[in-house]
Amino acid sequence: MFAVTILGNNSALPMHDRHPTSQVLNLDDQTFLIDCGEGTQVQMNRYKIRRSRITNIFISHLHGDHYFGLFGLLNSLSLTNRTEQLNLFAPAPLESILMDVFRVADTNLSYPLVFHTLKEEGMIWEGSKMTVSCFKVFHRIECWGFLFREKEKLRKVDLEQTKQFQIPSAFFPKLKEGQDYTRPNGEVVKNEWVTRPAPHARSYAYCADTRYEPSLCDIISKVDLVYHESTYLQDQAEKAGMRFHSTAAQAAAIAQQAGVKRLLLGHFSSKYTDLDPFFQEACAVFPASELAIEGTTYIVG
Amino acid sequence: MFAVTILGNNSALPMHDRHPTSQVLNLDDQTFLIDCGEGTQVQMNRYKIRRSRITNIFISHLHGDHYFGLFGLLNSLSLTNRTEQLNLFAPAPLESILMDVFRVADTNLSYPLVFHTLKEEGMIWEGSKMTVSCFKVFHRIECWGFLFREKEKLRKVDLEQTKQFQIPSAFFPKLKEGQDYTRPNGEVVKNEWVTRPAPHARSYAYCADTRYEPSLCDIISKVDLVYHESTYLQDQAEKAGMRFHSTAAQAAAIAQQAGVKRLLLGHFSSKYTDLDPFFQEACAVFPASELAIEGTTYIVG
Numbered sequence: 216m217f218a219v220t221i222l223g224n225n226s227a228l229p230m231h232d233r234h235p236t237s238q239v240l241n242l243d244d245q246t247f248l249i250d251c252g253e254g255t256q257v258q259m260n261r262y263k264i265r266r267s268r269i270t271n272i273f274i275s276h277l278h279g280d281h282y283f284g285l286f287g288l289l290n291s292l293s294l295t296n297r298t299e300q301l302n303l304f305a306p307a308p309l310e311s312i313l314m315d316v317f318r319v320a321d322t323n324l325s326y327p328l329v330f331h332t333l334k335e336e337g338m339i340w341e342g343s344k345m346t347v348s349c350f351k352v353f354h355r356i357e358c359w360g361f362l363f364r365e366k367e368k369l370r371k372v373d374l375e376q377t378k379q380f381q382i383p384s385a386f387f388p389k390l391k392e393g394q395d396y397t398r399p400n401g402e403v404v405k406n407e408w409v410t411r412p413a414p415h416a417r418s419y420a421y422c423a424d425t426r427y428e429p430s431l432c433d434i435i436s437k438v439d440l441v442y443h444e445s446t447y448l449q450d451q452a453e454k455a456g457m458r459f460h461s462t463a464a465q466a467a468a469i470a471q472q473a474g475v476k477r478l479l480l481g482h483f484s485s486k487y488t489d490l491d492p493f494f495q496e497a498c499a500v501f502p503a504s505e506l507a508i509e510g511t512t513y514i515v516g
Numbered sequence: 517m518f519a520v521t522i523l524g525n526n527s528a529l530p531m532h533d534r535h536p537t538s539q540v541l542n543l544d545d546q547t548f549l550i551d552c553g554e555g556t557q558v559q560m561n562r563y564k565i566r567r568s569r570i571t572n573i574f575i576s577h578l579h580g581d582h583y584f585g586l587f588g589l590l591n592s593l594s595l596t597n598r599t600e601q602l603n604l605f606a607p608a609p610l611e612s613i614l615m616d617v618f619r620v621a622d623t624n625l626s627y628p629l630v631f632h633t634l635k636e637e638g639m640i641w642e643g644s645k646m647t648v649s650c651f652k653v654f655h656r657i658e659c660w661g662f663l664f665r666e667k668e669k670l671r672k673v674d675l676e677q678t679k680q681f682q683i684p685s686a687f688f689p690k691l692k693e694g695q696d697y698t699r700p701n702g703e704v705v706k707n708e709w710v711t712r713p714a715p716h717a718r719s720y721a722y723c724a725d726t727r728y729e730p731s732l733c734d735i736i737s738k739v740d741l742v743y744h745e746s747t748y749l750q751d752q753a754e755k756a757g758m759r760f761h762s763t764a765a766q767a768a769a770i771a772q773q774a775g776v777k778r779l780l781l782g783h784f785s786s787k788y789t790d791l792d793p794f795f796q797e798a799c800a801v802f803p804a805s806e807l808a809i810e811g812t813t814y815i816v817g
Contacts, residue, residue: 228592229558235588253588254555257530277620279591283584287536287554290580291529308620312613319578319609321657356622 217242217365217417217515219249219440221481221507222258226424226446226460227280229254230485234509235280238442239264240363240419242345248272249361249421255284256291262510267297271340273347274305275423276358282309286316289328297326304331304339304349306357333359350434352425355459360425362434363515364418370410380404417516420475424482426456427465432473439516441475442507444482448492451484463493467500481507518543518666518718518816520550520741522782522808523559527725527747527761528581530555531786535810536581539743540565541664541720543646549573549589550662550722556585557592563811568598572641574648575606576724577659583610587617590629598627605632605640605650607658634660651735653726656760661726663735664816665719671711681705718817721776725783727757728766733774740817742776743808745783749793764794768801782808 218241223234235252239259246268248255259266266288274282282305292301303309310330317324331339333349340347348362369391377387382396382404390396396404420435422443435441446460455462461469463480470478478501480493487493490506497504505513519542524535536553540560547569549556560567567589575583583606593602604610611631618625632640634650641648649663670692678688683697683705691697697705721736723744736742747761756763762770764781771779779802781794788794791807798805806814 227595228588229561253585254558257555260530277617279587279617279621283587283591284554286580286584286587287529290584294528306620308616312616312620315609315613315616316578316580319607319613319657320580322580356620 217419218512219419219442219479219515220262220264220512221479221509222255222262222264223250223252224481224483224507224509225280226444226482226484228485231488233483233485234258235283236482237284238421238507239269242363242365244268245270245342245345247347247363250275250281250423251283251285251288252280253283253287256288258509266292267295269301270299271302271304271347273349273359273361273421274303274309275352275360275421276354276356277306277309278356278424281424285309286313289313289324290322293322293325300327300329302329302331302340304333304347306359307332307334350431352423352431353428353459354424354426358423358425360423360431360434361421362418362438363421364438365416367416368413370406370413373409373411376409380409382409415516419515422469424459425461426459427461427469429469429472431469435469435473435475437474437476439476440479440513441470441473441477442479442481443469445480445493445497446482446484448487449496463496463504464500467497467504470504471501476503477513478504479507479513480504518720519813520720520743520780520816521563521565521813522780522810523556523563523565524551524553525782525784525808525810526581527745527783527785529786532789534784534786535559536584537783538585539722539808540570543664543666545569546571546643546646548648548664551576551582551724552584552586552589553581554584554588557589559810567593568596570602571600572603572605572648574650574660574662574722575604575610576653576661576722577655577657578607578610579657579725582725586610587614590614590625591623594623594626601628601630603630603632603641605634605648607660608633608635651732653724653732654729654760655725655727659724659726661721661723661732661735663719663721663739665739666717668717669714671707671714674710674712677710681710683710716817720816723770725760726762727760728762728770730770730773732770736770736774736776738775738777740777741780741814742771742774742778743780743782744770746781746794746798747783747785749788750797764797764805765801768798768805771805772802777804778814779805780808780814781805 222237225233443466523538526534744767
């Protein structure tokens with residue numbers, strides 16, 4: 216399964232039982248945390264997310280509603296005797312703040328916390344099944360988006376057909392890579408006769424906090440699911456621009472121009488109690504829009 | 517009204533729907549916050565505490581479960597355009613951590629935040645009705661308790677009696693201070709004939725995180741209500757000592773020796789789901805013991 220679970224969908228401060236930004240991305244047995252607003256560890260308890268499973272944490276920027284929950288989470292992982300390495304990807308200044316917080320508490324974490332400074336756009340993490348890249352978004356301070364992309368998969372071998380063409384199983388790895396097979400008599404068996412296309416490599420883009428910025432469309436082009444902030448409704452477009460935030464319609468326009476499959480809207484201003492207008496305004500521009508609702512899991516792909 | 521409301525009664529990390537330490541002290545229209553674990557602002561929403569009313573915040577020590585909620589709270593006060601000065605009393609290293617957190621977010625608070633470093637025992641704040649003193653408690657790192665003491669009040673003038681003795685109202689302020697009145701003919705009217713004793717000046721002591729330490733008894737002697745941590749039950753007394761924490765029975769022994777009126781127990785370890793044994797063990801030593809329950813308000817005096 217490749218899916219994202221929303222832990223917080225509110226901007227700035229907790230209100231209306233909505234919480235500041237945090238999301239959990241799962242790919243099979245791997246758990247990635249994206250941003251970590253205050254109360255994230257409590258939200259994890261509420262939605263039965265096992266914090267011990269987290270291997271990598273990505274912090275988009277250093278506005279508090281995106282990382283004030285990190286202090287408590289890192290601390291709790293130590294209090295519950297985690298030993299596995301934890302990778303933290305974040306803007307540079309966070310490292311010394313964390314070190315200070317642990318130093319004054321005389322805390323030695325029970326696990327290795329490896330800090331990876333976000334410096335330039337490109338791949339920042341690679342696993343067996345997925346890569347993570349970061350890209351710049353356009354906010355009031357240094358701010359990063361993250362692109363989670365499954366690696367290209369191998370073609371599927373059709374066992375029935377390989378039998379018919381008498382292809383030895385030792386050659387299957389090459390078939391999976393798309394190679395043709397040449398029989399001992401020189402006859403060529405075309406790859407597509409004995410394999411099926413590789414499954415689609417799925418992708419999720421997290422656009423963090425950003426003003427409306429069409430140049431993002433290239434980066435997130437054709438992803439399966441994009442999260443784009445929509446702090447305001449369209450009648451507040453001017454305020455959105457001034458504050459380096461977006462409206463629901465602007466998020467939808469980005470999704471539309473980037474040719475993505477689905478759009479997830481979040482980071483709603485506390486001034487709104489009713490979120491339905493966000494859904495309406497976005498769908499008018501890009502019908503495959505959804506609201507990021509806390510506790511809800513959205514399948515990628 | 518002089519009362520304390522519990523926002524968090526758990527130690528170390530949020531668990532069992534209990535939250536890290538935070539308390540609100542109210543004296544008439546003044547609101548004081550004592551410690552500020554993660555989620556304090558959410559607990560304030562839950563229990564209808566108006567955060568705009570807070571004038572002074574006291575942080576006992578820099579273990580995260582006592583201050584990780586401060587970042588979000590201070591930020592939210594700014595986002596909601598507070599303009600009144602806010603006083604923060606805390607160990608020295610917190611100041612630069614806070615400054616760093618606001619600097620990297622490019623945040624200019626909307627209100628003056630005045631940092632008061634806790635340096636030595638004694639009075640740290642004085643208002644028209646109350647003084648606040650800090651005192652050292654015995655924890656793994658620098659840690660402070662706080663004593664909130666109403667100022668001595670004036671005697672009450674008995675109007676009926678003053679009429680009878682023909683005392684002019686201009687002399688009432690001196691009567692309130694306890695002076696006798698000398699009539700024009702030289703006759704002395706004893707103060708106690710025309711006044712009633714001053715109401716009791718109430719007091720609350722917050723002992724933060726501390727190991728069992730009888731020397732605290734002098735400082736908190738005879739207060740109306742003392743909060744003393746009780747992280748563990750008595751069968752964990754050895755662990756409690758090693759970790760600079762106390763058991764319920766130890767907290768009760770302090771209350772007993774200090775001759776206080778009532779004891780409030782809190783900072784319960786997450787290993788306990790049932791808190792009743794804390795109550796039982798404390799009451800066996802000091803019957804006027806109570807559990808600090810979140811959302812509950814305890815009258816001082």
